[in-house]
Amino acid sequence: MNLPAQPNLPPEMSLPVAPPVAPMLAKAIKELPSQDGTLLYEPKWDGFRCIVFRDGDEVYLGSRNERPFNRYFPELIEAVKRELPERCVVDGEIVLRQGQILDFDALQQRIHPAASRVKLLAEQTPASFVAFDLLALGDESLLETPFGERRARLVEALAAAGDRVRLTPVTDSDERAGEWFEMFEGAGLDGIVVKRTHQPYEPDRRTMFKVKHERTADCVVAGYREHKSGPIVGSLLLGLYDSSGVLHHVGVAASFPMARRAELVDELKPYLLNDLGAHPWSSWMSQDESTTQRMPGAISRWSAGKNLSFIPLAPDLVVEVAYDHMEGNRFRHTAQFRRWRTDRTPSSCTYEQLEQPVGYNLDDILAR
Template sequence: MKLPVMPPVAPMLAKSVPTIPAGASYEPKWDGFRSIIFRDGDEVEFGSRNEKPMTRYFPELVEAVRAELPERCVLDGEIVIATDGGLDFEALQQRIHPAVSRVTMLSEQTPASFIAFDLLALGDEDYTRRSFADRRAALEGALAAASPPIHLTPTTDDLDVAQRWFVELEGAGLDGVIAKPLDGIYQPDKRVMFKIKHVRTADCVLAGFRWHKTSTEQSPLVGSLLLGLYQDGKLQHVGVVGAFPAKRRAELVGELEPLVLRDGDEHPWQEWASAEAHQGQRLPGSVSRWNATKDLSFVPLRPQRVLEVKYEHMEGTRFRHLAHFVRWRDDRTPESCTYEQLEQPLTFALNDIVPDLSRPAGPASP
């Protein structure tokens, strides 16, 4: 492979801002795996946020790149799995698997798509020093004849349209809007774009905690708090709260000690201690899909305290990203913390955003 821009390249990043800035180019914020594609003839490589190749996990996209992209190019974009119900990040996570046979099977059952949104090189030309306006025009030309599963993300310079996208597109699984300065060059690993994401609050039940990775018997530290919401009388695991300063992690050990289960106490998640409960499920105590050696065991607590958290959006019945602690809510009863309090986004079809993106998922994987 010999290109004007060679792997590995760390993608250009965005910093969070509370409102959509004026005077920029706007596009939907796709919720998938960020990837830079390098193609030189038949040679194809998919880079990632951590600069490690993801090529082997998406054989169907490798073939699509060879069929649909220019002979020599470098594109920045997002790998997604689109269904009639919206983006499916859970199915995307399943694609990161060590077994070639399973990757091949899933590439047929849950095929991925690539959403291109920037151009780093085309032919012998390095575009990284050109303005985004120039890069976007060249990208549109390069993908003019491309067919699914290769797609070009929509853009607009109309602030009103961007604000409408921010509200409407969440129902299709997108998690906000990206704003790019029109005169900005491509700066790897620099936060020079802007991202505007949904932020909401919810009152959740504290049901357990995990020890911090640096915790010791002499200096115990709480790592994360496990959150629950009631649904049909059952407490469902909805996510975790993490980012605490070290001093606060130490303080939480003493604060939570009175809630630790005693002999004879029952817990709504106690059945998760059995090995059978973890088969094919994402539960506290199960093995991490990303790191099989990571201990995700947890200390169950009596579900008696309520805390308010900030979250961005849901993925099924769980918070898609790490939630953030706001305050304790001692004025709320645990039983009052249900899914009914969560805001329901407007529904929106993926095909209304990018034509021919959504496709029905294949049969469920075993």
């Protein structure tokens, strides 16, 4: 997520770790590592990564790209003052819950340019902060302190936390982590993060590990966007049919080597449509903020200035893609191309094929 540029700079703070700080990152691996006596396992929260700096009444919410979240989440500013220590730096995730599940779509709506809209959404859909690391407390920097000790200090520091600032659960059991991996997805979480107890905090380095869900789906390819470098394929536009026969845009597959992008242009030529009016997504041109079915040509605050026009294809080609999980009726992240499915009919590419995780209660997760 790239936040719009903002003029406000980090405030002058007398903390031992000053903003901005690039968060420590995780490297993706396929399977949960077995416990070797040095590992701790946490749920992977699906929200906006944020490092909170508090120095008395001064609060700075730093995003992953080191720009401030302050204007978008005024309710968290107040929560931090109520529920975190007087002087501290805490790493965590801004999340938004709807009932007992996380709602990333609703969280994205919070990044809005209008102050009046921000104020309204802060009241209607307040966010929470889930803490999982402690970088500084009082006058002490903890960047070089082993994570096992930082975790213990974080538990103590959050003893007075309440409804809006929560502490992520952690376990040293690989068996329990495996259970969490399966169970917690039903509450909108998307995997497990693995940390070593002896690790210092290393900003902007991928020294942790993450294991995310991966599933496959057969989708209709209904168009493509050209690559920013020229007339080759940038991303395939993917669709699934609902029970009434409407083809919904569910995401894109975009990770191809440059040579493969050129090859795809030739492979897709037989499916080209010259008339967008004959395409199931022709109505994207008249989409506005009230449209419930997102279309691939929509302009939004996330895409302002980008050319989102697409080259329409007859919806006759089926592709198998890998994805981690759904967010509403769309893939949460970019899907990965696996293979063409010439044995599948487009009409068989429906939402019904998707595996639905068993529901789980967010309060039960946070109570751990």
